[in-house]
Amino acid sequence: MEWMEKELKTLAEASLERSLREHGTVSGLPGYTKRGGRTLLNLSSNNYLGLAEHPAIIEAMRETLLSEGVGAGASRLVTGNRSPYVQLEQSLADWQGCEAALVIANGYMANTGVIGALVRRGDVVFSDRLNHASIVDGVVLSRAENVRYRHNDMDHLRSLLNKYRDHRRKLIVTDAVFSMDGDQACLRELVALKREYGAMLMVDEAHSGGIYGRRGEGLCHELGLQDEVDIHMGTFSKSFGVYGAYICGSRSLIRWLVNKARPLIYSTALPPALVAGISKALEVVIADHWRRERLSEASRSFRSSLRAAGFIIGAGDSPIVPLIVGDNETVLRFSGALEENGLAAVAIRPPTVPDGTARIRFSLSAVHSVKELIDAADCIRTTGIQMGVLR
Structure with missing residues (x-):
């Protein structure tokens, strides 16, 4: 070595x-x-x-730690899907105005798992060049064709969509707020392009969730575009001050991910106390x-x-x-x-x-x-x- x-x-x-x-x-x-x-x-x-040390979140975690124990003990598809998960996912769906929600261990696993579940060989993913590394790796692992468009260049994206318009499945994926530059994606233009070319649209709200929207739902809600986005992804490790990630969308999407998202299927569930802390953090995000x-x-x-x-x-x-x-x-x-x-x-x-x-x-x-x-x-x-x- x-x-x-x-x-x-x-x-x-x-x-x-x-x-x-x-x-x-x-x-x-x-x-x-x-x-x-x-x-x-x-x-x-x-x-x-500023929620990482919020006393109400700490107390919610402490109470659940005493009642549910330290760890989940198994994958969610085995015996790890405890009641705090069920309660949280219903609250997340209501918060986002979606049919269903799914919690995954962290943002990296969420992005790699979702992208890998949606596309494979013969499909194509259109990804902003400044997207987070987890999105980049998710595309590579999916084995779909990886087509990167210049940062926020909608003319370039349009030309690429036109070039690959005959592919079976087309997925456009973008950060809402770019983690190293702090600027926003052109979400209105992306929605128009996904409609025109029959593509799916996935938006990563890791750095915008909690910050934008009347109740902190994210930039898609701030712009009134929430119903036009097929896959809403976000994390609990930034504005929520805790840990983990979520995906919100249709019931069919969540059912599909439960069956196809490998990071969910093959990972031990988050500790119940952590999930309870996320639920309390969501209440604070909405209220404050x-x-x-x-x-x-x-x-x-x-x-x-x-x-x-x-x-x-x-x-x-x-x-x-x-x-x-x-x-x-x-x-x-x-x-x-x-x-x-x-x-x-x-x-x-x-x-x-x-x-x-x-x-x-x-x-x-x-x-x-x-x-x-x-x-x-x-x-x-x-x-x-x-x-x-x-x-």
Whole structure:
């Protein structure tokens, strides 16, 4: 296995080697993280609504832990489908306005499982070039033809749909909000194209669920397009502050997935206590609209402050704010300098993002105050000048 050390050396020389870094919670400060004994303002978490330490969610999990035990003990198709699952999936279907819902262990497994269940050899998947890695891998594993269209380029997608119009099954799949850029998919245009070419449309709401929509249903609902989307997918690990993923759609879709989605069939069910925590998180997401309002205000303020400082940041109104640096070594040094100044702002490098677009991906939360974010933007500006990132 000598090859491994050589490859790792190559990664390190290109400033691309990754490592696991320990972080901890800070009691009484949900918008912060602890590392190496230091308290840092956490600008890299997906805990968008600040629910990861919500006391009602913790209590729901504690009560179910005592009554149902630690683990489910089997696949959902064997004996793992406990009552908390049944209750949650009915609530999810009602929340999304769909006929049925299905909970799967995590977003990666949901995307690979759903795509692999819907298409196979002889079919074709049209996927945005900036879709999440789980979507990319789902297409590859399905063995359907993998056709990638330029990011949000609807003319390019139309030309590809026309080229492959005679394939048996056609699936268009997209993130609703793109995880590394924070911008939105062209959902209205995608709906029109899926109608015109007889394609299925799957939308991944991982980074938009809880944030958009009157009750946090996601961007499809925000735009009034929910009934035009065939497969709604989302996660519980971001806005919900817990763990897991869901798919909502027709009863036929959910029946099909129960029979064909391999990650569901061949995995042990989520622990019942975790499922109960998700149910409580869903109640909070629906009820606490103020969290969405506060997050929106924080996003506007932070974006405005960074632009005023002279930074060029990505478009959009989401809590994902990318600051493109470009060079891998520079972005690592910039991230380290920000940490020294009290900010947890992690560097994102290829292959997570395209070559030459290494960035700090700021990720905001409803628990951040406007003052904290304005102060953070000022710190980022000062550090950027010192590092030569901002001139």
